Amino acid sequence: MKTIASCVQDIIVSSPFLEEGLSRQIINFSALAKELNQPISEVLRKPIKDGAIMMALRRYQQPSYLENSTRLKKVFxxxxxxxxxxxxxxxxxxxxxxxxxxxxxxxxxxxxxxxxxxxxxxxxxxxxxxxxxxxxxxxxxxxxxxxxxxxxxxxxxxxxxxxxxxxxxxxxxxxxxxxxxxxxxxxxxxxxxxxxxxxxxxxxxxxxxxxxxxxxxx
Known part of the structure; x- marks a missing residue:
């Protein structure tokens, strides 16, 4: 069953630049939530509040390779x-x-x-x-x-x-x-x-x- 969290995850995973922007905390969660509201509402087939999307964005767990940037820098x-x-x-x-x-x-x-x-x-x-x-x-x-x-x-x-x-x-x-x-x-x-x-x-x-x-x- 699709949830707001799973919809947020699907969108972020399919958008590498968005994923990195979130990991570097350079994206405004409020503005992004407004941008994602329509596609998520269409998937879930019901109105969704921006606040619920913002909560899902804050709880999103970034991939381990983004967290482990120190190791990647050493390799490069x-x-x-x-x-x-x-x-x-x-x-x-x-x-x-x-x-x-x-x-x-x-x-x-x-x-x-x-x-x-x-x-x-x-x-x-x-x-x-x-x-x-x-x-x-x-x-x-x-x-x-x-x-x-x-x-x-x-x-x-x-x-x-x-x-x-x-x-x-x-x-x-x-x-x-x-x-x-x-x-x-x-x-x-x-x-x-x-x-x-x-x-x-x-x-x-x-x-x-x-x-x-x-x-x-x-």
């Missing part, structure tokens, strides 16, 4: 090198029985050239390849018999080396995505390994994205 201060690679292309192909064979041809060609950026991700129905644009023709040749779904040029990748044990830190990726969203930076792709996190953006956003990532360390 330990971030490793930040690497930027430009002149990248992004290919998307429909999965098939022969896709891995095509993929192996590319790996064989670039295996001795460590200057080439290459990332391969296989999903349920499609696979994605991010590679230095200099190898664009090689990809098109190797995958000529595959169904190409998409292609995007003029991309750049920003890779961040994360401290050991980062997978145990709740809210780590949330903080990165939140900062990027605040700056209106659209992510074209996201690639990660255990201790490395890479975002791919269009070239015109790379300087802005790099500045955001660099500030995380401070």
């Amino acid at each position: 201060s330990q971030l490793g090198d930040i690497t930027v690679r430009s002149n990248l292309s992004d290919f998307t192909f429909q999965n098939s029985n022969s896709l891995i064979h095509s993929h192996s041809q590319v790996l064989e060609k670039i295996s001795t050239n460590h200057q080439i950026f290459y990332a391969f991700t296989r999903g349920m129905f499609e696979s994605n390849i991010i590679i230095s644009t200099s190898e664009k023709e090689s990809i098109l040749k190797a995958f000529k018999n595959e169904t190409q779904i998409g292609l995007q040029d003029k991309l750049s990748a920003i890779s961040i080396y994360l401290p050991t044990g980062n997978s145990k830190i709740a809210g780590l990726y949330y903080q990165i995505f939140k900062r990027l969203a605040w700056e209106n930076i659209t992510l074209y792709e996201v690639v990660s390994t255990t201790n490395e996190f890479t975002i791919v953006v269009e070239d015109d956003l790379v300087d802005k994205a790099f500045s955001v990532i660099k500030r995380l360390k401070n």
